[in-house]
Amino acid sequence: MNPHRRHPLIQVAAVLVYVFLYAPILVLMLYSFNASRANVTFEGFIPAFSERVEMKGSMVQASPCGPFHWFCELSKNDDVIEAAGNTLTIAFTSTIISTIIGTMAALALQRYEFKLKGFSQLSLYIPIVIPEIVMGIGILTLFSQLFGVLNGALGLTGDSRLSLGLGTVIVSHIAFSVPFVTLVVQARLQGFDKSFEEAAMDLGANEWTTFRRVTFPMILPGILSGGLLAFTLSLDDFVITFFTNGPGSTTLPIYVYGLLRRIITPQVNALSTVWILIVFTAVLLLQLLQNREQKQH
Amino acid sequence: MLQRLRENKSAQGTWLATPTMLWMLGLLIIPLILTTIISFGQRSPDGNVIYSFSLDNYIRLFGYSTDCDAGQASCFNPLYLQILWRSISLAFNTTIWVIVLAYPLAYFIARATPKRRNTYLFMVLIPLWTNFVIRVYAWMMLLRKEGAINIVIGWVAGLFGLDFQPLEMLYTPGAVLVGMIYEFLPFMILPIFTSLEKIDGSLYEAAADLGANAIKTFLRVTLPLSMPGVVAGTILVFIPVMGTFIVSDILGGRQVILVGNLIQRQFLDARDPTFGSAASLILMIMTLIVTYFYTRKFGFGEEIVVA
Amino acid sequence: MSKSNVLKLLAVFAIASMLITACGGGGATEPAATEPAASGPKVTSTGFECPEPSPRVEVTSKELNMFVWTEYFPQDMLDCFELVYDIKLNRDEYSSNEEMYAKLSAGGTAYDLAQPTDYIVPLMIRQGLLQELDHAQMPNMKNFDEGWMNQEFDPGNKYSIPYLAGTDAIVVNTDAVENVPQSWADLWKPEYAGKMVFLDDSRAVIGATLLTLGYDVNTTDPAQLEEAKAKLAELVPNIKLFDSDSPKTALIAGDVDLGMTWTFEALAAQQENPAIQYIYPTEGAILWQDNWVMLKDAAHADAAYAWLNYTMQGDVFWLTLIDYTYINPNKAALEFAKANHTDVYSAYADSPITNPPAEAIANGHGIQDVGDATPLYDDIWVEVKGSN
Numbered sequence: 001m002n003p004h005r006r007h008p009l010i011q012v013a014a015v016l017v018y019v020f021l022y023a024p025i026l027v028l029m030l031y032s033f034n035a036s037r038a039n040v041t042f043e044g045f046i047p048a049f050s051e052r053v054e055m056k057g058s059m060v061q062a063s064p065c066g067p068f069h070w071f072c073e074l075s076k077n078d079d080v081i082e083a084a085g086n087t088l089t090i091a092f093t094s095t096i097i098s099t100i101i102g103t104m105a106a107l108a109l110q111r112y113e114f115k116l117k118g119f120s121q122l123s124l125y126i127p128i129v130i131p132e133i134v135m136g137i138g139i140l141t142l143f144s145q146l147f148g149v150l151n152g153a154l155g156l157t158g159d160s161r162l163s164l165g166l167g168t169v170i171v172s173h174i175a176f177s178v179p180f181v182t183l184v185v186q187a188r189l190q191g192f193d194k195s196f197e198e199a200a201m202d203l204g205a206n207e208w209t210t211f212r213r214v215t216f217p218m219i220l221p222g223i224l225s226g227g228l229l230a231f232t233l234s235l236d237d238f239v240i241t242f243f244t245n246g247p248g249s250t251t252l253p254i255y256v257y258g259l260l261r262r263i264i265t266p267q268v269n270a271l272s273t274v275w276i277l278i279v280f281t282a283v284l285l286l287q288l289l290q291n292r293e294q295k296q297h
Numbered sequence: 298m299l300q301r302l303r304e305n306k307s308a309q310g311t312w313l314a315t316p317t318m319l320w321m322l323g324l325l326i327i328p329l330i331l332t333t334i335i336s337f338g339q340r341s342p343d344g345n346v347i348y349s350f351s352l353d354n355y356i357r358l359f360g361y362s363t364d365c366d367a368g369q370a371s372c373f374n375p376l377y378l379q380i381l382w383r384s385i386s387l388a389f390n391t392t393i394w395v396i397v398l399a400y401p402l403a404y405f406i407a408r409a410t411p412k413r414r415n416t417y418l419f420m421v422l423i424p425l426w427t428n429f430v431i432r433v434y435a436w437m438m439l440l441r442k443e444g445a446i447n448i449v450i451g452w453v454a455g456l457f458g459l460d461f462q463p464l465e466m467l468y469t470p471g472a473v474l475v476g477m478i479y480e481f482l483p484f485m486i487l488p489i490f491t492s493l494e495k496i497d498g499s500l501y502e503a504a505a506d507l508g509a510n511a512i513k514t515f516l517r518v519t520l521p522l523s524m525p526g527v528v529a530g531t532i533l534v535f536i537p538v539m540g541t542f543i544v545s546d547i548l549g550g551r552q553v554i555l556v557g558n559l560i561q562r563q564f565l566d567a568r569d570p571t572f573g574s575a576a577s578l579i580l581m582i583m584t585l586i587v588t589y590f591y592t593r594k595f596g597f598g599e600e601i602v603v604a
Numbered sequence: 605m606s607k608s609n610v611l612k613l614l615a616v617f618a619i620a621s622m623l624i625t626a627c628g629g630g631g632a633t634e635p636a637a638t639e640p641a642a643s644g645p646k647v648t649s650t651g652f653e654c655p656e657p658s659p660r661v662e663v664t665s666k667e668l669n670m671f672v673w674t675e676y677f678p679q680d681m682l683d684c685f686e687l688v689y690d691i692k693l694n695r696d697e698y699s700s701n702e703e704m705y706a707k708l709s710a711g712g713t714a715y716d717l718a719q720p721t722d723y724i725v726p727l728m729i730r731q732g733l734l735q736e737l738d739h740a741q742m743p744n745m746k747n748f749d750e751g752w753m754n755q756e757f758d759p760g761n762k763y764s765i766p767y768l769a770g771t772d773a774i775v776v777n778t779d780a781v782e783n784v785p786q787s788w789a790d791l792w793k794p795e796y797a798g799k800m801v802f803l804d805d806s807r808a809v810i811g812a813t814l815l816t817l818g819y820d821v822n823t824t825d826p827a828q829l830e831e832a833k834a835k836l837a838e839l840v841p842n843i844k845l846f847d848s849d850s851p852k853t854a855l856i857a858g859d860v861d862l863g864m865t866w867t868f869e870a871l872a873a874q875q876e877n878p879a880i881q882y883i884y885p886t887e888g889a890i891l892w893q894d895n896w897v898m899l900k901d902a903a904h905a906d907a908a909y910a911w912l913n914y915t916m917q918g919d920v921f922w923l924t925l926i927d928y929t930y931i932n933p934n935k936a937a938l939e940f941a942k943a944n945h946t947d948v949y950s951a952y953a954d955s956p957i958t959n960p961p962a963e964a965i966a967n968g969h970g971i972q973d974v975g976d977a978t979p980l981y982d983d984i985w986v987e988v989k990g991s992n
Contacts, residue, residue, distance in 0.1 A: 007511075010408075013401035015529040020398070021424055021482065024435035027445050028427075031438060038876055058876060076649075079695075081504060105317035114312025123321045128532075131540040133561050134577040137570070137706065139330025140784055144712030158903040163714035175324035178317050195639045232422075236429050236718060247669035247694035254697075257430050258674035261849035263700040272431050279426045281577040282394055282418045342976040343727060380990050442859050467859060468845040550803045550845025554990040564700035565984035566806060
């Protein structure tokens with residue numbers, strides 16, 4: 001029996017660290033109700049409901065949405081919604097593709113011998129050590145040169161030209177996600193017990209069936225973790241996205257960063273609050289589903 | 298042909314790895330080669346690259362300068378080495394603090410019931426899913442003179458009738474440290490948790506049977522077995538801290554110049570991509586060396602993973 | 605984390621994203637219109653009635669790609685253009701000239717218009733990033749005040765036309781500071797130590813230092829720059845923070861009491877705290893202007909000209925006077941506001957911040973590109989900040 005299991009000191013420490021993690025988040029959420037548009041300090045909740053927005057200086061006196069004024073402003077903000085849509089599209093697409101090819105690469109590196117294997121393994125570490133701005137500008141230069149050549153060779157002009165946009169962002173996100181997926185799945189494969197596969201083959205399954213019904217389910221947690229990591233990295237990326245995006249492909253981090261640098265209105269806080277609540281709800285639903293599943297067993 | 302593919306294991310391996318390798322080659326290796334080539338170039342008056350082979354940028358990084366005060370031909374300008382040293386110190390301090398804070402929480406989660414464990418883990422992950430920059434700005438709201446922390450302390454002091462001058466916490470190197478610790482804490486919690494979770498419970502029973510008390514068990518069983526996690530976490534924290542510029546910009550009032558800031562300035566404000574490329578390469582080589590020695594000594598396993 | 609958990613989490617995210625994209629897709633493609641295209645004037649969602657374009661030009665493009673400063677346009681201006689011409693505006697934003705330049709100079713972008721500040725325009729011209737503007741297609745150019753046209757950085761306005769302008773000068777919280785500084789040199793006084801905010805702009809701050817020494821803000825003389833470096837090194841320890849994003853925040857919050865900032869920030873701070881004043885230093889303030897330029901391979905040049913002409917109209921451009929309180933170089937807009945929206949006009953005209961006295965402008969200094977000496981300036985900046 002682990003003597004530390006219920007040690008009060010550990011529990012106190014854990015609580016304190018959670019407080020440290022969440023204090024800024026809670027302050028963030030509080031300020032999304034700030035009556036002061038300048039959002040420098042918290043000046044209280046918006047006191048009243050009214051037909052039109054009433055302001056006195058930079059204080060919101062009353063609003064059709066009352067204390068939720070900034071959330072209403074947010075919902076009218078087309079830019080934010082478009083950016084959110086782009087962000088999720090990019091994140092999902094790049095995650096799915098990088099998970100598939102990353103898993104394939106992990107299998108290759110763990111189980112096969114082939115030419116350039118050492119080189120491939122090493123190159124996976126590059127995105128972990130490279131400064132983002134170097135990668136961003138490097139990829140931008142690459143795309144620019146490539147598009148310049150292709151546009152000239154294929155005679156594309158005007159709107160049909162190849163240029164930066166959603167596609168280039170997705171491709172770049174895959175580039176920094178794939179190594180993480182590969183390393184994660186590789187780590188999972190390292191501890192893998194081959195005897196299950198051998199047993200399946202002994203029982204007459206061919207390679208593909210073995211993979212599908214034995215190997216794949218067993219490495220699935222690793223694949224999903226890698227995918228989750230890729231998703232997280234893509235959601236929050238700023239530098240690389242900034243250099244590779246184009247008209248109409250703004251993402252939330254870029255939009256927010258630009259906004260924060262100019263006017264830090266509570267609208268940005270409202271956006272964060274909404275985002276946090278979505279994630280929280282997702283996690284809560286997960287827990288409920290999990291509890292229900294466990295009850296059934 | 299498919300038949301031949303089935304039999305040729307080496308070819309199978311190559312095919313499986315090809316898509317990833319294409320991406321790595323195209324979007325990472327080629328830009329990296331470009332960066333290396335540029336770092337040996339020289340800056341044109343407008344900030345473009347003159348392709349040549351010159352070690353000027355590297356020499357400048359290491360302090361050799363021809364722009365001297367007392368009219369000497371050459372002298373030592375420690376500026377960039379100072380910046381490098383400052384970045385390493387900050388990364389080191391951040392890592393130590395992060396380990397101190399992360400370990401108890403990781404331990405707590407590892408020892409929790411499996412049902413609760415997922416919840417606790419998600420609670421660590423949720424802040425990561427908000428925007429990085431917004432989290433830094435949140436610390437501004439906490440640390441400034443009229444910020445949340447000062448208000449709370451002032452209120453408590455008021456209860457005791459004590460006079461209280463608001464603390465000047467923002468725009469100091471301390472604020473940058475706190476910000477870095479905050480941003481990278483989850484990246485240490487998760488690997489340490491993973492390695493703690495893998496420790497077989499029977500090891501503790503064995504230790505108890507052999508008469509070890511709580512502290513001894515921790516020092517001789519728990520700590521050594523959790524080292525892979527600590528190492529993985531260190532890599533996940535130390536390296537990004539070296540390259541981050543946003544935290545030092547926002548919380549340090551743009552007074553704290555780290556390597557990340559230096560590199561960013563070269564590409565943007567100074568319009569000197571050659572120097573920026575050289576600085577980036579040195580940074581990358583340094584982090585590769587650190588990573589190499591670390592993993593040689595402690596191994597590189599699943600802990601770098603959030604599984 | 606078991607596999608079914610993660611699968612379910614991904615499923616929830618997938619559903620959430622589909623919902624948001626569906627809403628976003630709908631929201632983003634429609635301009636904020638409330639009136640059908642056929643009859644009557646167009647009205648935006650705030651109730652603003654859009655003026656007709658005069659002259660109305662023929663446009664075949666369906667969209668316009670702009671690369672512009674964050675938060676620099678009245679929403680009504682954007683909405684009206686989309687309604688009146690039925691052209692979709694795609695806006696990508698940046699927060700510094702250097703970011704804009706880095707992206708545009710690499711190539712591969714598909715923007716039609718950009719908004720560089722004066723000093724970077726000659727660089728863009730030299731690098732072949734811009735195309736010459738056809739003045740014949742922009743008859744509304746005459747609406748601009750000649751004082752902001754035909755500048756040194758672009759003689760004859762061959763490549764650029766003005767948007768908004770401003771100054772960098774001294775800002776002071778007169779409640780917190782006893783001796784109000786009157787010159788850049790005054791800021792070196794020890795009584796201000798630890799209470800100042802400065803722009804994070806190497807050219808502006810080094811420029812101010814050069815002015816205190818009696819030199820030109822655009823000097824390339826290494827000896828003069830050395831002196832400036834030494835002088836600046838004395839000042840930096842007294843500066844609490846550098847901020848080119850939102851210096852007003854520190855002022856309003858009381859983290860700092862005085863410093864260097866620009867027009868918009870000073871006015872915004874003053875609106876929060878009337879004790880905050882803007883002082884044009886005796887050595888001269890820094891003047892700047894933001895300009896429209898058309899990029900070389902612009903695919904929608906006709907839409908770009910339509911946009912420029914429309915926004916240059918007095919009855920459209922005056923909208924910037926409401927929330928975007930910079931110096932307004934468009935005299936037609938000022939006259940329109942004076943005649944029809946006197947409250948907005950007097951707020952603008954009465955404030956020395958947005959309407960600087962003539963001597964302040966005459967005394968002012970514009971930052972220009974220094975070519976080869978750019979790394980010199982940046983070196984000074986890094987060294988002075990980095991050896992703290």
